[in-house]
Amino acid sequence: MKLKDILEGYPHSLNGNKDIENIDINSIVFDSRKCEEGSMFVCIVGYETDGHKYIDSALKLGVKVICHSEELEGYKDDITYIKCENTRNALAYFANRFYSFPSKNLKLIGVSGTNGKTSFCDIAHTLFENLGFKTDYIGTLGRKNTKLEGQIIRTTPEITELTKDFSDMVKNDVDYCFLEVSSHGLVLDRVSFLNFYIGVFSNLSMDHLDFHKTMEEYYQAKKKLYYMVDRFSVINIDDDYGHRLYNELKEDKKDVISFGEKEQSDYKITIKELSLSKSSFTLTKGNNKYDFVINSIGKFNIYNVTPAIIIALEEGIGYEKIKEAILRYHGTNGRIERVAEDIFIDYAHTPDAMEKILKLIREVSSKKITLVFGCGGNRDHGKRPIMGSVSEKYADNIILTMDNPRKEKNEDIIKDILNGIKNKDKTEIIYDRKEAINKAVRNKKDDEIVLVLGKGHETYQELGDKKIYFSDREEILNSLK
Structure with missing residues (x-):
């Protein structure tokens, strides 16, 4: 050019x-x-x-x-x-010009929020694929297009990568692309000049304050996405920030659709059953009621799947088709994933995500919980004692270990976590994550659930400037041999 x-x-x-x-x-x-x-x-x-x-x-x-x-x-x-x-x-502008603003020729759906972005994209990508559309996904789990599939370094790739990918998608006649939009990506112009067809807001809780400094700054960064949307945004108004965002977008004459358990939600969620194998719920819009069963665990997964269903309904796809297609979804890699009987892994690495998972296990099971987790080095220090407090509140046994310490000492990270734990008696420190997982799995009793948090789908440990191969899933399976 x-x-x-x-x-x-x-x-x-x-x-x-x-x-x-x-x-x-x-x-x-x-x-x-x-x-x-x-x-x-x-x-x-x-x-x-x-x-x-x-x-x-x-x-x-x-x-x-x-x-x-x-x-x-x-x-x-x-x-x-x-x-x-x-x-x-x-x-951002030059990259879009170079590839002729390719997102204009896609139905690009962007999701932002602290937790749930990956699960929503994975669910939505799978749902629309099951419905017969050609779809793509770019985010934490990598790229799902067969020609592009593979790991990416950031939740939201650089704009030069995105525009090239979108250009390839247009050439391959892709109908929908689901993109995880991080707050870093919004602030650092990684998504500037893109055309978003639909926006989705999941929730907002404490994270990335090493970068944004305050929750208000974090919120304002996320908010940018919904002013880049052409059709409408789907907002979780059960979340306090989501409720605020919905009202602010309405005031600015933006098209928005709300969902949640609140009566005023455009799509009201009524939860019918939660178990360790499935969840069922009803969505109500006016006089219309839609019943769904999903093969995923937990209330938060209902919140992850709901915007995907709403988008499908608003796109004119029939309820029965959606209901059947969603049944074929069996969970997101590394998200409350059952590795073995009563042993789960999850990517949760924020206080909010941790609490949601622990509350879920408490709600659907009377078994004791052994929790294995750590916190990332050279990242938000403020969330560490909060995660310690959350772990003490819900878990019966806690094993603190390393989780991407980077250039920070494991001792310092765990010391910060311990500042939030009053009763140290049920807490054990095993710095080596392999040993921590091995002990939790090998000592597991029949009346116990083991939950390993922080990595989920990740297959590495960040030690200094290096990434060393490591998989929670593989270590659990090795411990069971």
Whole structure:
């Protein structure tokens, strides 16, 4: 694509070679190591490094176009320098231009919230696939398209990856794409200039305050998504922040649909049965009642599946088809996943998610709970004692262990967790996660449930700067041999 066409419509100034009509761009990159002839290198000021430092590296690899935000010491006549106020935002615009704004030709459904994003996307992707649509999913579990499938580093990938993926989806005639939209992704322009068909809000609770600093800042970051939606947003109003969001969107004349157990919900949830094998509930909209059974555990999974059902109903799909298709869903990898009899793993790594799972087990079983968990290093310290307090409230036995300590000492992380636990007698510390799981599983009694939290689908431990292979599921199965 010609550089002139990429820049069209975005504020910028030029230095060096200004003949933008005759410059061809083959790729847009922000990592100098991926530069090649024909690349546009966009200098991003990050939290650990600054892309401006790598301009010379990019030039040595044959780059002739540099996008920057800071004044440079000198400008070469044969290089095109594009100065923009915010290069993250510029990167998003240029990537969308380069791929002809591909999300306009998809039904892109974005979900945001602290917990439930992955489960919703997995459920919705599976539901619409079972209904006969061609669907894709991008998020924590990776990519579900056969050509794109694989792990991703972030919940919401960088915009250069997303726009390329969406372009491929359009070429492959994909009908719906379900995208996890993180607060980081919203703040750091990873989803800017995308066209969202529908938005979904799950809930908001304490997390990522190392990045956002306050819950208000966190909420405002999440809120951005719902002003990028073309059709309507589906909001959980049983959540306090969801109720606030619903009212604020209504005030701003946005189309919104509410769900929850509250009487005023557009789609009212009535829970009929919860067990360790299935859940059943009724959705009521006006005079219409829709009964559903799902092969997933817990009230929170009803809240995860409900927006997917609402979207299907609002898209004009028949109730009986939806009811039959949802029965074919058997749970999300690493989300309250039964690995063996009375042994479960889950990704829960926030106080809210932990409490929901522990409450669920208490509601559907009278068995004792042995809980294995830790907290991530170099992340929000404030949630650690809260998670300690939650664990003490619901679990009979607690084993504290490592969970991605990164560059922080395990002793310091666990000390923070212990600050929230008053009765230390039922708490044991085993730093090695393999040993912690092994002890919990091998010592398990018939009247006991073992719950291993924090990793779920993850297959690694972050130790220092390295990722070491590790799977809770595999360690549990090995312990049972």
